[in-house]
Structure formats: structure tokens, C-alpha cells
């Protein structure tokens with residue numbers, strides 16, 4: 001019994017001494033083939049230390065999805081082409097391959113990921129790899145591996161190598177028992193998808209590593225993201241991208257959600273701007289480590305009406321996908337992002353009309369507005 005008491009006293013002293021990310025005494029370090037263990041931290045142990053006057057050296061995981069290529073473009077403009085490495089397990093298109101550094105990185109391969117971070121002296125990591133809501137429900141074991149085990153690898157490497165780590169969360173981190181209109185930053189989170197469960201896990205693990213080990217973890221809960229030059233990867237909000245392509249190609253769109261399903265959405269430029277802003281925000285400005293961000297909220301019917309201002313002949317029909325509808329019905333309808341606006345000055349630029357105009361001008365069919373009027 002005295003041993004048990006001594007151990008529990010030591011643990012409680014450790015927990016007290018490491019609150020709020022200060023007084024960090026240990027970081028998690030893994031060796032391949034050995035279970036996770038902890039060693040004493042030492043400033044000289046870190047191969048990289050990020051000086052604020054330098055540009056960060058950035059790695060983006062899962063970078064060939066809907067959001068990663070755009071993020072790389074934005075970060076390369078800011079930090080220089082060769083300071084931003086895009087990675088994925090898929091083969092990049094020529095245009096991506098020749099636009100800046102690209103490497104293969106499987107987030108399930110801990111050793112390979114660590115080598116990449118060390119060899120490239122990475123200081124900032126944007127962890128975009130994930131299986132989204134609908135594809136996650138179709139393959140729960142894979143979603144669990146990529147979204148949870150992969151995150152553990154990333155967290156340990158980030159803590160071990162003193163990285164600033166961005167992990168996106170989502171409106172999908174909330175569930176039917178959360179307040180849905182609006183959904184605040186802090187409330188009940190009982191999502192009913194493996195995607196949502198894994199994102200709540202990521203939020204909590206990231207915040208725990210922040211308080212326990214001093215990891216500079218930053219997380220935004222994105223709404224459904226709408227982009228013209230990249231395809232969504234199998235989510236519940238994908239319809240809001242598909243409608244633009246179908247309006248132009250065929251003039252017919254079949255929506256897989258009910259016409260009155262209201263969800264928070266955002267144009268990709270706002271999403272990427274927020275991501276860079278929260279990463280550049282001084283730590284003192286962040287009263288939290290996970291923030292909602294919001295721009296607009298609409299239903300398929302409202303989006304279709306706005307699209308029809310540009311393509312009046314567009315015919316919209318509804319063929320509801322039960323899985324996606326059940327997911328959407330459990331998600332926020334409006335997102336409360338007052339904390340992000342107050343703490344680090346978040347402000348969106350695109351509302352629904354600007355979003356639709358921008359999508360059509362990007363997709364090259366703006367002239368049809370004139371025909372409509």
C-alpha cells in the first residue's frame with residue numbers, strides 16, 4: 001500500500017506542476033517496437049527550435065485532398081515555396097508535383113513520419129489526413145486507424161520535436177444532443193459518426209498534450225468547405241460543391257439531402273485564411289485551443305435558389321441518402337464563433353451571394369448571369 005500511495009502522490013505532484021502548459025517536465029517519446037515511454041525532456045534534445053524571426057518549415061499531411069493543395073499555395077506565398085512540404089499517400093497530379101516539394105507520407109507509419117520531420121527540420125505541422133463523415137461510416141476500421149491511430153502518431157512526433165501543430169476539427173464533432181442553433185464552442189459533444197468521435201478525440205488529446213506537455217496545439221472546427229478547384233473527399237456537405245459542377249455540365253442536380261437541411265458552410269479561402277491566422281496568433285491571444293469558425297449557413301433549397309440566379313434553367317431534384325441525412329440532422333445548423341472573433345480577430349469575407357458568384361467565376365461560367373437577367 002505505501003508504494004501505491006507514493007506513486008499516486010508523485011502523479012498528483014506531476015499533474016499539479018504541469019498545468020497550463022508551463023513547467024513541462026516530460027514529453028512522450030516512442031521507439032519503434034517498444035511501447036510508448038517517457039523520458040526526461042532537455043532543451044538540447046530537440047533537433048529543431050523555431051525562432052519567431054525565421055520562416056516556419058511546414059509539413060502538410062493528407063495534402064492531396066480538398067483543402068491541402070490550397071493551403072500549400074497560401075503558405076508558400078507567405079513562407080517561400082521550399083519551406084512548405086505537401087505530403088500524402090496518393091500520387092500527385094503534375095501541376096501539384098511541379099509546384100513545390102511533395103513527398104510520400106503515411107501517417108500510420110510512425111518511423112517514416114518522424115524521419116520526415118527530422119530530416120526536413122519541420123517546425124509547423126498541418127495534419128489534414130482523415131476519412132470524412134460519409135466514407136468513415138462506410139469503413140469504420142480504416143477511419144479509426146487513420147483518424148485516431150494516425151493522430152496519435154502525429155501528436156507524439158509533434159510533442160517530441162517541439163512542433164506547432166494544427167489539427168482541423170469539424171461541425172461533425174457535435175451530435176444530436178448538442179445545442180444546434182447556434183452551437184457554442186463548449187457544450188455537449190456526443191457525435192454519432194466515427195468521424196465525429198475521432199475529431200472529439202483529437203480535440204481532447206491535443207488539448208491534453210498542450211496542458212500536459214506544452215504542445216503548441218491549435219484547432220479550428222471547420223464548417224462544410226466549398227471549393228471550385230478541388231473535389232471533396234466523401235463528406236455530408238459535398239452536395240454544396242457538386243451542385244456547381246452539375247449546374248454547369250448538365251443543368252440538372254440531384255441532391256442527397258432534404259431541401260430544408262441547414263448546415264454551416266464556408267468558402268475555402270476563408271477557411272485557409274482562418275487556419276493561417278490562428279497559427280500565427282500569439283499564444284497569449286488564445287484563450288482556448290479549439291475554436292468554432294463560421295461564415296454562413298444555408299439549406300440545399302437556399303443554395304439552389306442562389307445558384308439559379310446564375311443558371312436559371314437548373315433543375316434540382318431530391319433523392320435523400322439516409323446515412324448522410326441522419327448525419328446532417330445531428331449536426332449544428334448555425335455555429336457560434338464569437339470566441340474566435342474576439343480572441344484573434346477572425347472575420348469571414350464570403351457570404352452566400354459572394355460564394356456563389358466566386359464559384360461561377362472560377363468555374364468559368366459567369367456570362368450566364370447576363371442571360372438570366
Ligand SMILES: NC(=O)c1ccc[n+]([C@@H]2O[C@H](COP(=O)([O-])OP(=O)(O)OC[C@H]3O[C@@H](n4cnc5c(N)ncnc54)[C@H](O)[C@@H]3O)[C@@H](O)[C@H]2O)c1
Pocket residue numbers: 061062063064065066067068088089090105106107108127128129130131132146150168169170171221222223224225226231232233234235237
Ligand atoms: N472539407 C471539409 O469540408 C472539411 C470540413 C471540416 C473539417 N475538415 C477537415 O480538414 C482536413 C482536410 O479535409 P479534406 O476535405 O482535404 O479531406 P480529404 O478527404 O479531401 O483528404 C484527406 C486526405 O487524407 C489522405 N489520407 C488518407 N489516409 C492517409 C494516410 N494513412 N496517411 C496520409 N494521408 C492519408 C487522403 O489520401 C486524402 O488526400 C480533414 O482533417 C477534415 O476532417 C474538412
Ligand SMILES: C[C@@H](O)[C@H](N)C(=O)O
Pocket residue numbers: 132133134169170171172195222223224225234235236237238
Ligand atoms: C463537415 C466536414 O467535416 C466534411 N465536409 C463532412 O461532411 O464530412
